[in-house]
Amino acid sequence: HILIRKRKYIVDSLLEFQDSVTSIMNKDKLYQMIRETVNAAVKDCCVHILEERDGVFAEYTEKGMVPLTKEVEAQLEQFLDSGRVYKDPAFAVFKYDAKIYGFLYVELCRKNRLIYDEIDCIRQIGNSVSGVLKSIHAYEKLYQVSIHDGLTGLYNWNYCRECLEKLDIRIHTAGMIYLDIDNFKLYNDLYGESTGDEVLHWVAEQMRKLTDGDTQIFRVGGNEFLIIMPDNRKDNLIAFAKQIQTVMLETTKDKPKVIQLITLSIGIACDILIAENATELFRQARQASFYAK
Numbered sequence: 001h002i003l004i005r006k007r008k009y010i011v012d013s014l015l016e017f018q019d020s021v022t023s024i025m026n027k028d029k030l031y032q033m034i035r036e037t038v039n040a041a042v043k044d045c046c047v048h049i050l051e052e053r054d055g056v057f058a059e060y061t062e063k064g065m066v067p068l069t070k071e072v073e074a075q076l077e078q079f080l081d082s083g084r085v086y087k088d089p090a091f092a093v094f095k096y097d098a099k100i101y102g103f104l105y106v107e108l109c110r111k112n113r114l115i116y117d118e119i120d121c122i123r124q125i126g127n128s129v130s131g132v133l134k135s136i137h138a139y140e141k142l143y144q145v146s147i148h149d150g151l152t153g154l155y156n157w158n159y160c161r162e163c164l165e166k167l168d169i170r171i172h173t174a175g176m177i178y179l180d181i182d183n184f185k186l187y188n189d190l191y192g193e194s195t196g197d198e199v200l201h202w203v204a205e206q207m208r209k210l211t212d213g214d215t216q217i218f219r220v221g222g223n224e225f226l227i228i229m230p231d232n233r234k235d236n237l238i239a240f241a242k243q244i245q246t247v248m249l250e251t252t253k254d255k256p257k258v259i260q261l262i263t264l265s266i267g268i269a270c271d272i273l274i275a276e277n278a279t280e281l282f283r284q285a286r287q288a289s290f291y292a293k
Helices: 002-021 027-041 068-081 118-146 159-168 184-191 193-210 234-249 280-293
Strands: 047-054 055-063 064-068 089-097 098-107 177-179 214-218 224-229 264-269
Touching: 002 027, 002 118, 027 047, 027 098, 027 118, 055 068, 089 118, 098 118, 118 159, 159 214, 159 280, 177 193, 177 234, 177 280, 184 193, 184 264, 193 214, 193 224, 193 234, 224 280, 234 264
Parallel strands: none
Antiparallel strands: 047 055, 047 098, 055 064, 089 098, 177 224, 177 264, 214 224
């Protein structure tokens, strides 16, 4: 009776997983559901979910993806090359289009081995996840296209509005820099729109090189940009704005062939005492850039 109840519990957990997983379009939610389902089906175990990114494996944890140590990475590569990953019942490979994207490893913290129903549950989770991951990756590609500007590769205005609505400047430190390319219409009139596009792309590339992963850059208009930094200290924002101006004036590599200097009118906003929210801070930075002209 105990084995029958256990088998029913495993089957019910698996069916619930399979019913829910097809509607998931977020990998964090998917991995969390895998962890919960396996922990429910396989007692006394530790669930490891690994994902391949740019040729390197990392493990999913509650705190995010954690890179493997070089030693563990080497052991894993050896294990994969041997083909044992397909034979070991504690593993389920996430694979589609003949490529491995990750796998599930169920580490037992007990003396007893996996029983048949537990092995079957792990295998079926692997089969279900492979198809879902393919859908998620396709969705992520489309989403990335939808939030980026096709010309500059920066985030676009629609995504900027979304970020401004979500950003709580009372909780998260933020300073904004609004940049407007001076006399941009002149480039289009004198050299043609293709040269104007080159100027936009070059300016965006210089700003991208100056920023780190915590800073967001958006193209918010024809020749206007917004930078959101995790810093609301005025002196730091001014120093960074000056650095941008200096780079625009002094950098010659890949610079579009125009006679005029490429300069920017820049506005800065960082005082949350006079801005109720991120959208208002954005308006203040934009207005300051207009005054700079």
